[in-house]
Amino acid sequence: MLKVAILGGSGYTGLELLRILSTHSGAEVVEFSSRQYNGRPVSEIFPSVAGFYKDLVFKNPTDLAETDADVVFCCLPHGASMDIVPHFIKRKKRIIDLSADYRLRDSDVYEEWYNEHKTKNLLADAVYGLPELHREEIKDALIVANPGCYPTSAILGLAPLMKGSFVDTDSVIIDAKSGISGAGREASLASSFCENFGAFKAYNVGLHRHTPEIEQELGLLAGKKLVVTFTSHLLPVSRGILSTVYASLEGTRTTKELIEVYRDFYKDEPFVRIMDEGSYPNISNVRCSNFCDIGIWVDERRNRVIVISAIDNLIKGASGQAVQNMNIIYSIDETEGLRTPPIQY
C-alpha cells in the first residue's frame, strides 16, 4: 500500500484527492496538512467525508517534515511550493506538485509571468505531468509538475493538430471558460455567490499565467516557438472547463478526416473521448471524472478548424490527473481510483 501525504489540503484539490484516494485500492492517505486548520479533524472542515477518514486530522505543514509517506501531493500555491519541495526531494520522496512552480522548463519564462524562481536547479528533475504527452518521462520523474487546468484542456484539444502540422501555428485562439472553483477556496468578494450567480465575464484578459504553459507544450509538439491568444472566462458553475479553440487549416481537411486524426492520436488513452461528428462536449458530461471530451468541426467557409474540449478542472485539471500520474509512477493500472462515471446531472 502506497503511503500518501497531502500538503496544503484545505482547498478543493485537497478534498478531491481525499475523495479519489478513498476508493483507490493501492494507496492510502496517511498525512494531511493545512496551516489554517491545524489540529482539526478533516470531517469538520469537509463534512461530506465524515465516516471516511475517521482519524485524519489536519497537521501543520512543518509536522510532515519527517513523514514516512512514499509520495507527497503538494497543493500549495505557486511560490510556496518551491520552498518546500527541495526538503522532500532530499528525503527521496516522489513529488506530485499541483502548483505552477515546476511546469515551465525555462526559468526566465517563469519569472516573466510569476516571481523569482528559487530552485532552478530542480527544474531538470521535473516533468510536465500530462500523461498523454509525457507518460514515459513521468515514470521516472522526481517531480511531476501537474499541469494547470486550462492548459490541460487546451493542450489536449490542440495536440493532434500541432503534432501533425495541420494548422497555421500563428492562428491559434483559445477561448476558455472555467467554473468558479478554479479561483481557489479562499474567501474573496470575486468568488462570492452573488457576484457570480447569473453572471459571466472574461477576466485576466491577455494576462493569464496559464498562457506560457500552453505555449511551451504546443511549441514542443509543433517543433517551434509559438504564441497563442488565450482568453479566460468565469462560468457560474462550481466545476468544469470548456475550451473553444480556433485555428486556420494548412491545406484542406474535412471534419471526418480530422476526427480520425484525433482518434488515432488518442487511441490508447483511457481518459480522452473523441466525439462523433456533430456531437460536442458539455462540461456536465465529464463532471467529477478524469475524462477529457473533444469535439471537432471544420468551418469550410473559412478553412478554419474549431475544436471544443471539456474537462472537470478539479479532476483531469488537477487532482484526478495527479492520481493518474501517481499510478503511472508506481505502475498501477492508470485508471485505478478514477473509474467512476461522470455525474451528468
Next chain:
Amino acid sequence: MLKVAILGGSGYTGLELLRILSTHSGAEVVEFSSRQYNGRPVSEIFPSVAGFYKDLVFKNPTDLAETDADVVFCCLPHGASMDIVPHFIKRKKRIIDLSADYRLRDSDVYEEWYNEHKTKNLLADAVYGLPELHREEIKDALIVANPGCYPTSAILGLAPLMKGSFVDTDSVIIDAKSGISGAGREASLASSFCENFGAFKAYNVGLHRHTPEIEQELGLLAGKKLVVTFTSHLLPVSRGILSTVYASLEGTRTTKELIEVYRDFYKDEPFVRIMDEGSYPNISNVRCSNFCDIGIWVDERRNRVIVISAIDNLIKGASGQAVQNMNIIYSIDETEGLRTPPIQY
C-alpha cells in the same frame, strides 16, 4: 455475477443505476429499456457514460419479456409498473420497483391518492424497501417497493422519535425541499431552466402523494394511525432533498439526549450519519451518495424538536437505495457500489 435488467431507463433513476452498477463488483446490467429511445445506444442519450456500456442499447420494454436477468429494476411511472410486474413475478424474477405502486399496504389508501390498483393480490408479496426499518423482510421479498424520495428523508428523520414515543404524534410538520430532478426527466414548462433559475416555491401544497407513505411508516413505528402536515418545495438545484421536521416533545428532552437516541437507533447503519450538536446537514454534503445526514435541535423555549435530514433524492431517495436493497436480497456487502464519498462541491 448478478444479471440486472432495468425497465424504463430513460430517466434520471435509470442513469443513476447505470452509474452505480458500473462500479459494482457483483452485478452487471444486461438489459436496459425505454420505449422512447428503443434501438439507440445508451451513450447517445447519456453521453456521460460513453465508454462504460459500449454494447448497451435501449430496447423496447416488451423485448425484455424473456430476459435472463436475475433482478429487474422497474423505473416506470406509477400505474405502468403494476402492469408489468406480475409478468416478471411469474418468471421468478426479483423486482425492485421504484414507482409508488407497491409502497402502500392498504390498496384503499393507494386508490385515494393515486388511481385504481390493478394487482392488489401482489401487495402481500411487497415490502417497503427502507433497509433501516425493514431489512429482514427485504431479504425475502419478491417485490421491494423502493421508497419515495421525500418519505425516505422524512421517515429516517422521524423514526427514532416515533419508535420511542418522544413526541406528540398529532404535532408533526414536515417542511421539505427538493431539487428539480424529483420531477422527472420529461420535457415540461414547469421543470424548464428559466422557470426555476433563481426561483423557489411550494407546490402540491397539502396534496403531495408522498403523504400517505410517510403516514403509513410513521404509524407503524408509533403503533397507531397518525396524520402529518407535509409541504413540498422546489429548490433550484438538480439534486438533493432537505426536510425540516417539527414536533412537540412529550416530556422534556435536551438536544444532547435526543442526539444519543438517534445515534443509538442508527448505530449499525452504514448510510445514516447523525451530526454533532450545533451542526446541521447540507444537501451538498450528501450529493451523489447514499448517505442520509441528520441534525437535531430542541427548541427549549417551545419544547419542540427540530430535526433536519438531507439525502440525495436520486441516490438514497431512489437508485442508491434500490442497489442497497439488491445487496440485501443477495447477501452482498450492503455498501457495495455505494462507497464513493459525496461530491461536496
Next chain:
Amino acid sequence: MLKVAILGGSGYTGLELLRILSTHSGAEVVEFSSRQYNGRPVSEIFPSVAGFYKDLVFKNPTDLAETDADVVFCCLPHGASMDIVPHFIKRKKRIIDLSADYRLRDSDVYEEWYNEHKTKNLLADAVYGLPELHREEIKDALIVANPGCYPTSAILGLAPLMKGSFVDTDSVIIDAKSGISGAGREASLASSFCENFGAFKAYNVGLHRHTPEIEQELGLLAGKKLVVTFTSHLLPVSRGILSTVYASLEGTRTTKELIEVYRDFYKDEPFVRIMDEGSYPNISNVRCSNFCDIGIWVDERRNRVIVISAIDNLIKGASGQAVQNMNIIYSIDETEGLRTPPIQY
C-alpha cells in the same frame, strides 16, 4: 427635490437604494459613503450603474457629518448604526435605519440577542417601519427602524391571523428560506459561490436574531407576549425570501374564508398581493420588486393553516421598504420609485 444621503453604501442595500432612487421623481442621492471605498467613483465598484450617477463618489462616513441632506439612509451593520444616528438626530435629519439597532422597543431584549445598546434614550423616537402595520406612526418618526428581511415576510404572512385571533399563538412555526445576499456583501467562505452552488442548509437554527423582532410585532397584533419557532435556511439564489408558516387554527375555517380575511386586511395596501385559492407565491414573481405575495391553505385533516409569503429580501426586505417609508414621511405617493414590475425570469 428631497436630498438623500446614504451611509455605509458598499453593500447590496446601498446599491439597491441607488437603483430605486435613480427612477424616483422626488428624491436624489447627494452623498454616499463607505470607509472601504472612500474616494472611488460609485460606478467603479458597481459598474451596473455606470452612466447613472456620474459625479457620485464614495466618501468617508465622517465627511458626511455636515451633510445638507434631508434624509439619511443608514446601511451600517447593527452596533455601528447607533454610534452615528444620534449625530444626525441632533442635526434634525430624518433617519431611515436599515440595521437592527432601533427595531426592538425593549432594550433588554436587544441586549439579550445583540450587544449593549448605547442609545436607549432614542428608542422612544423610533418606529418599526413596516408600513402595513405602522403607517401613521412612521409619518412623524424621527427614526424609522426599517424591518429585517425575514421579519417582513413572516409578519406580513401572519398579521391577519394574529390580529383576528384565528390561531393558537403557541403553535406558530416559521420555516424561512433566504437567498445568499441576506448574508451581506463582505467576502467570506460561507457566502462563496462553491459553498452554495447546488447546496441548501438550515443555519443559525434556533438562534437567529430576527426572532425577537417577529415576536415583538406578532405579540403587538395578538395583544399578548408570544414565542415562535423560527428556522432560517440558505437558498442558492442571490435574492428572495419565502416563508412557510404553520399555525393551529382556533375553531374551523376554510381556505376561502381565510383568503377573504387576508384580502380584507390588506385591501388598501399597494404592495401586498393575496393569491387565489390553489396558487402560491414564488420568489421569482416578486424579484426586484417591493411586493409581498401571500398564499393560504387550510390543512383540514389537521386543522392547521399554512401561509406562504414571498418577498425580495433586498427590496421589500430592505431598500424598497426604506424608500416606501421615505415616501410616507414626505407624503409622496407611496409607490413612487417602486412601480417597476418584478423580474420573473
Next chain:
Amino acid sequence: MLKVAILGGSGYTGLELLRILSTHSGAEVVEFSSRQYNGRPVSEIFPSVAGFYKDLVFKNPTDLAETDADVVFCCLPHGASMDIVPHFIKRKKRIIDLSADYRLRDSDVYEEWYNEHKTKNLLADAVYGLPELHREEIKDALIVANPGCYPTSAILGLAPLMKGSFVDTDSVIIDAKSGISGAGREASLASSFCENFGAFKAYNVGLHRHTPEIEQELGLLAGKKLVVTFTSHLLPVSRGILSTVYASLEGTRTTKELIEVYRDFYKDEPFVRIMDEGSYPNISNVRCSNFCDIGIWVDERRNRVIVISAIDNLIKGASGQAVQNMNIIYSIDETEGLRTPPIQY
C-alpha cells in the same frame, strides 16, 4: 397615448414588453395574443405582473385582425411572422417584428438558412432595427426587423472596427455565449433545468441562423462581402449574452487608441457603454437593461484585437430594442421606458 398590440405574447419577449411598457409614459398595451393561452388573464400565466394589467386577457391572434392599435409588436417565430405581417401592413399599422423574417435583405440568403420566404415583396419596406446603425431609416420604416440577440451583441462589438477598416475582415471570429431564455419558453428537454444546471456546451456549431445577419450588417459597414466564424454556447443563466470577438489588426493600434475609436463611434448613443482600459463587461452589469457594454484589448504579441460585448438578450437583444425602435418611430425620447438601471445582483 400610443396603442400597442402584441402578437404571440406567451414567451419571454412578450412578458418583457409588458414589463417595459408598464413604465412607459407614452404607450399602453391594448391587446395581447397567444393561441395557446387564449382567454386566460395575463397574470394567470405571468403571476409577476399581477396588479399591473388587470383587464388584459390573452386573445386568439385572429381576434386582433381589426385591432385599433397603432403599432404591432410581432413576437411569433420565424415563418409565422410573414404569414400575418402583410395583413397589418395593409391596415397601415407600424410593425416591429421580433422574428427573423425581415432581417435579411436578400431573400436567397433567407431561404438558404431558413425556409421559403413568402412575402419577398415586403423586404424593401423593412429596415434592420439596430438604432446605432440605422436610426434614420427606422423612423420611416413600415416594418422594423428587430435584430437577433447574438447579432446585436456581435455587430455592436465590431461596428467601429469594420467601419474604420481596422481589421482583416477575413479574420473575424465570434465566440458567443447566451443564457437559456434565448431558446424560447416552449417546453423541451434541451432547455430543462437539470440539462443545464452546472452545464456548459457549444451548440449549433457552424450552423447558427444568426450568422447571415451578422455577415450582412458587418459587410455593409466594411463595404464588402465577408464571412465570419460564429460559435454559440449555452450559459447556465436565464438571461444575458456575452460575445468575445477576435480579429487581426491591419496596422498597429494600441488598446487606448481603439477605445477612443469606440468612444467616438458611439458618442451619442444612450445605450452603449465603452469601458475603461482593463475593465471588461459582465452580463450581470447589463441584466434587465437595454445597455450594451463593450471592453477592448489589443493582444500586441499577436497584433490581434479582442472585443468583449455584453447585452441582456431579452432587452437590448429583443424587447428593449423593440421599444427603443418604437420610440424612434414616434419621436419619443429614445430612452423612455428603458431608464431603469441594470440588476447587478
